[in-house]
Amino acid sequence: MDLRIAFMGTPDFAVPSLKELADHYTxxxxxxxxxxxxxxxxxLIAPPIKETAQxxxxxxFQPEDPNAPPSLEVIGNWQVDVIIVVAYGQILKxxxxxxPPGGCLNLHASxxxxxxxxxxxxxxxxxxxxxxxxxxxxxxxxxxxGPILTQESVPIESEETAGQLSDRLAALGSQLLVKTLPPYMxxxxxxxxxxxxxxxxxxxxxxxSGELDFNQSADNLARMVRAYSPWxxxxxxxxxxxxxxxxxxxxxxxxxxxxxxxxxxxKPAIGTSQGILVxxxxxxxxxxxxxxxxxxxxxxxxxxT
Numbered sequence: 001m002d003l004r005i006a007f008m009g010t011p012d013f014a015v016p017s018l019k020e021l022a023d024h025y026t027x028x029x030x031x032x033x034x035x036x037x038x039x040x041x042x043x044l045i046a047p048p049i050k051e052t053a054q055x056x057x058x059x060x061f062q063p064e065d066p067n068a069p070p071s072l073e074v075i076g077n078w079q080v081d082v083i084i085v086v087a088y089g090q091i092l093k094x095x096x097x098x099x100p101p102g103g104c105l106n107l108h109a110s111x112x113x114x115x116x117x118x119x120x121x122x123x124x125x126x127x128x129x130x131x132x133x134x135x136x137x138x139x140x141x142x143x144x145x146g147p148i149l150t151q152e153s154v155p156i157e158s159e160e161t162a163g164q165l166s167d168r169l170a171a172l173g174s175q176l177l178v179k180t181l182p183p184y185m186x187x188x189x190x191x192x193x194x195x196x197x198x199x200x201x202x203x204x205x206x207x208x209s210g211e212l213d214f215n216q217s218a219d220n221l222a223r224m225v226r227a228y229s230p231w232x233x234x235x236x237x238x239x240x241x242x243x244x245x246x247x248x249x250x251x252x253x254x255x256x257x258x259x260x261x262x263x264x265x266x267k268p269a270i271g272t273s274q275g276i277l278v279x280x281x282x283x284x285x286x287x288x289x290x291x292x293x294x295x296x297x298x299x300x301x302x303x304x305t
Contacts (some may be wrong), residue, residue, distance in 0.1 A: 251276050
């Protein structure tokens with residue numbers, strides 16, 4: 001099918017979809033967030049989608065507000081059949097949603113209506129869900145509440161991090177978009193309304209979201225370490241320094257109490273409200289990442305008064 005598409009996306013998750021669509025259809029242009037300052041030097045950094053679009057030789061548009069009249073004029077002049085949205089990062093309003101004849105389709109990284117919102121992959125792991133997946137919806141004015149076109153599910157592996165699951169879902173979603181577009185544009189797909197009673201919401205994560213609270217159970221905290229890897233990461237404090245926890249395991253033994261430091265089979269561990277959390281890989285501020293065993297060799301005072 002010969003389609004003319006505009007693509008809206010920003011982070012790495014959207015890159016496989018852009019590449020796959022570019023292989024199959026005519027991309028009139030790519031809309032992404034403006035370059036943002038990052039790091040200590042506050043240097044402007046381009047979104048991953050901008051870099052990919054430039055590699056593909058595609059026009060790039062970076063409006064502060066895609067819903068503003070000047071933005072609508074630019075996008076309207078592209079004369080596209082449909083707009084594909086993958087992790088763009090801004091709410092689209094009615095005028096933009098209705099601009100192309102085929103409307104706007106969104107690839108969302110969850111099994112909607114579960115985990116609408118900004119961080120669905122993190123939320124699924126944190127909640128202990130057995131499965132995650134990708135969903136293509138026709139966008140409406142609400143938050144991820146449009147009717148479902150297609151959906152695919154995958155099991156969440158027992159030790160899988162959010163970064164690893166994100167990579168799997170990004171690849172799966174890119175294939176699903178390509179399979180969904182032809183029957184959708186031919187009017188062959190039945191739009192399936194979401195049941196609002198089943199909706200759950202994934203809150204936006206911040207850097208401070210990753211602080212470990214040892215009044216929770218070790219199971220919850222181990223999931224949190226996986227759910228927040230690689231960003232925003234999880235941490236606690238030790239000897240007045242931030243201690244980053246990159247990998248951790250939950251051990252169902254009697255806890256000496258929340259926050260109590262101890263050794264467990266040659267690794268540092270911390271008591272929780274239920275069980276202990278063993279720190280398998282960690283990093284003290286200003287130091288390199290090390291295994292739990294290596295950390296205890298360097299800091300044998302851990303857990304000793």
